[in-house]
Amino acid sequence: MNGPSEEGAAAQKSLVEHPSLDDAAEKRRQYVAANRDRIREMNRLWRSEHLDRARELNRDSMRRAAARRHREAEVRARGRERAERWRVEHPERRRESQQRWVEENREKVREYYNRYYEAHRDEVNARAAARRDADPERTKQITRQWAERNKERRAELQRNRRSDPKIYQSELEANAAARRLKRSLSRAGLPPKRIHVATAAERRANEREADAYFNDPSRLEHVRQFTVFAESLTQHMLKNGPRMREFAEAYVETRARMGLPPIPVENIVYARAVEIVAERMRRVDLLTGRDVAATVRSTKAEVRRIERQQQFDGLVKTVVVQVHRNSARYGVDAEMENQARAHQGKPRAPIDSLVAMLAMQEVLGEVPTSLLTIEDARSAARIVGLRISMSRTTRPNLVDNLVHRRIFRELTGG
Incomplete structure (x- = not known):
């Protein structure tokens, strides 16, 4: 039986012969750190000598x-x-656990939320706006409830905003202008001004529609087709409008004789014009029914404006020619008109205005004036009067110039 001294010696011998795992690992790390190049070279040599075995070990390692x-x-x-x-x-229990964790980690939750909001600010705001836009009535109700609960807070915010002198002055001016407008409309017997204040949801919806419209990749071609179609339709109506109206009127009369319901002549004219222009155009695939209707409306307005201007110019030109042809007679008639006005106690009128009025009364039945108004006729008379005055002032100057030139040629022998 061994004694205590022998057992202690055996334990010490065991510790010496079998060092701890930590010591072995430390020594291995030190050896690897000191002999990296040697270990790398030995591994390379071993792999070159035992390539198949190395590959097998590698496959086993990858499988594991x-x-x-x-x-x-x-x-x-x-x-x-x-x-x-x-x-x-x-x-x-899950809900209770989550709530308990949130209650115990308020600061951490706030930190997480702030960090996420800073990294995804636009996405968070977009989702919040989408929720508000999805149910505008509920949003209004929540806003009203918040205003009822926070009257003092709301008043404080308003006071802070109006503390800026410029903002306060601009609000006072806007309120005063609104009151003046209301009083003016009331005195004139007109209803008060009605303004539809667009909400934030409506503004965002309008912005989305505008972005979708203007960012459409086919928009340029669409606008080009619309513009070309409108110009072509206007030119076609200006060139062939009267002839097409004659055909449409005959067609309407034929339908009436057959007992069919009447159709407006303009509808027939523009339906046929749209068909002709669409057949002549190279591409109309992006035009919609709304585009065609808008084009027809704009063409009607443009054709009417051009025809009205043509009638106005024709009236002015005809009256001027009439005055030049019968200037002596119109002068006598104008003088007689002024004498009659004097007998009636009325002031004398300018001779040029009376001449223009008399000439216009004679030519009104000879030129087309179906699109002209009384105001157009008055404007034409004023223009004719101005032209008559200018012709009378420039004609003596022309005569004087001719006389001076003749005298100069006689004196110089030219």
Whole structure:
């Protein structure tokens, strides 16, 4: 039987012969750090001498690593499944656990929220705006409830805003202008001004529609087709409008004789014009019914404006020619008109204005004036009077110039 001294010596010998694992690992790290190049060279030599064995070991290592990853993935999946089953089976406990964690970690939750908001500010604001836009009535109700609950806070915000002198002065001026407008409309017997204040949701919807419209890749071609179609339709109506109206009127009369319901002549004219112009154009595939209707409306307005201007110019030109042809007679008639006005106690009128009025009365039945108004006729008379005055002032100057030139030629012998 061994004594205590022998047992202690054996234990010391065991410690010396078998050092701890930590010491062995430390020595190995030191050796590797001191002999990296030597170890790398030895590994290279061994691999070159035992290439098949090295590849086999590498395959075994990769298989073990893949199996280990697969096992870890299965363990994680089973853990997720267990957690999901537990959440489904214990919703109340899950909710209580979440609430308890939130109550215990308020600062951490606030930090998480602020960090996420700083990184995703636009996305958070967009989602909040989308929620408000999805139910505008509920949003209005929440806003009213907040205003009722926070009257003092709202008043404080308003006071802070109006503390700026410029903002306060601009609000006073706007309110005063609104009151003046209201009083003016009331005195004139007109209804008060009605303004539809667009909400933030409506403004965002309008912006989305505008972005979708202007960012459409086919918009340029669409606008080009619309512009060309409108110009072509206007030119076609200016060139062939009267002839097409004659055909349309005959067609309407034929329908009336056959007992068919009447159709407006303009509808027939523009329907046929649209058909002709669309057949002549190279591309109209992007035009919609609304585009065609808008084009027809603009063409009607443009054709009417051009025809009205043509009638106005024709009236002025005809009256001027009439005055030049019968200036002596119109002068006598104008003088007689002034004498009659004097007998009636009325002031004398300018001779040029009377001449223009008399000439216009004679030519009104000879030129087309179906699109002209009384104001147009008065404007034409004023223009004719101005032209008559200018012709009378420039004609003596022309005569004087001719006389001076003749005298100069006689004196110089030219």
